[in-house]
Amino acid sequence: MNLLETTIRDKEELYTLAVKYFKNINPEEYENVKFDTIIPKSISVLTDHDFIPTPCIGIKLELHRHDKLYNRCNYFLYVDENIEFVDEFLIFE
Known part of the structure; x- marks a missing residue:
């Protein structure tokens, strides 16, 4: 099965996996990683990337908090x- 078929077939499982990985972030590595709302935003198949080994599946979650530190x-x-871990990024806005 190719990446596109896997992504389409396992969409909900991929979002669940991303939430699980996010909740396991080392709190010493990232300050204040508790968020009130986690929103599944997108899943994509990467075929070419400068620093991520490809091909792979990219899963994006949008995280919200209600205090003003990081909205x-x-x-x-x-x-x-x-479906094995390649990399992860947490980007505060």
């Missing part, structure tokens, strides 16, 4: 065709 944040999880 919004984006979490990106990248997994390979076997």
Whole structure:
């Protein structure tokens, strides 16, 4: 099965996996990673990237908090065709 078929077939499982990885972030590495709302935003198949091994699946979550420290944040999880961890990024806005 190719990455596109896997992505379409397992969409909800991929979002669940991203939430699971996000909730396991080391709190010493990232300050204040508790968010009130986690919104599944997008899933994409990466075929070419400067620093992420490709091909892979990119999963984006949008995170919101209601205090004013960080109103919004984006979490990106990248997994390979076997749904194994490749990389992750947490970007505060």
